[in-house]
Amino acid sequence: MTERVLVRDLMTVGVKTCTPATPIVDLARLMLEQDLEAIVVLDHDGHAVGVVSRDDLVRAYTRDDCRSLTAEAIMTDGVPQVPPDIPLAAAAQIMRDRGVRAVFLMHHAGGIAYPAAMLTYTHFLRHLCAQDDDELSDLGIRRDRQPPLDSFKQRRDAARRRSHPSEE
Numbered sequence: 001m002t003e004r005v006l007v008r009d010l011m012t013v014g015v016k017t018c019t020p021a022t023p024i025v026d027l028a029r030l031m032l033e034q035d036l037e038a039i040v041v042l043d044h045d046g047h048a049v050g051v052v053s054r055d056d057l058v059r060a061y062t063r064d065d066c067r068s069l070t071a072e073a074i075m076t077d078g079v080p081q082v083p084p085d086i087p088l089a090a091a092a093q094i095m096r097d098r099g100v101r102a103v104f105l106m107h108h109a110g111g112i113a114y115p116a117a118m119l120t121y122t123h124f125l126r127h128l129c130a131q132d133d134d135e136l137s138d139l140g141i142r143r144d145r146q147p148p149l150d151s152f153k154q155r156r157d158a159a160r161r162r163s164h165p166s167e168e
Contacts, residue, residue, distance in 0.1 A: 007091050008084035009140045010123045011105060014151050015115035017042045019159050020072035027071060028057050037120040038102040041075045044163060046112050046156040050075035079104050092124055114152045
C-alpha cells in the first residue's frame with residue numbers, strides 16, 4: 001500500500017452545510033443518516049460562520065428547549081481549519097490540541113470563504129486499518145468528483161431557496 005502522508009490525500013472533498021435557521025433536530029437526523037461529525041453553518045451570503053458538531057448537539061440536548069433550537073443557537077463560532085499540505089500526524093495533533101473531531105479546508109473565491117473539504121477522526125481510523133489503497137479510494141484530492149466550487153454553489157443556492165422560498 002502506498003503510504004498516504006498529507007491531509008489532501010485523505011480528506012473528503014465536499015462538506016455538508018446548513019443555514020443558521022436549520023432546526024437542530026434536522027441536523028441530528030442528517031448527522032446520523034450520513035455519519036457526519038460536524039456540519040458547517042453558512043450565512044445567507046454563503047460565508048462559513050460556524051460549525052455544529054455532535055458535541056454541540058449533545059450539549060444542547062441537556063437543555064429543556066433543545067427541540068426548538070436552531071443551528072445558530074448552538075453552533076461554535078468560526079471553522080476549525082488545517083491546510084491540505086501538512087502531514088496527517090500534524091493534523092491529528094492539531095485536532096487533539098483544539099479538542100475537535102473535524103477540521104475543514106477552506107476555499108476562498110469571490111470574497112467568500114467556504115468549506116471545500118473535511119478531515120475527521122474517522123479518516124484517521126480508516127487509514128490506520130486500511131489494508132490497501134482501494135479501501136481509501138473514495139477519499140483525497142485525486143478522487144473523481146465534482147469541482148468544489150460547483151458543489152458549493154449548488155448547496156448555497158439550495159440553502160437560499162429553503163430560507164427564502166417566496167423569492168423563486
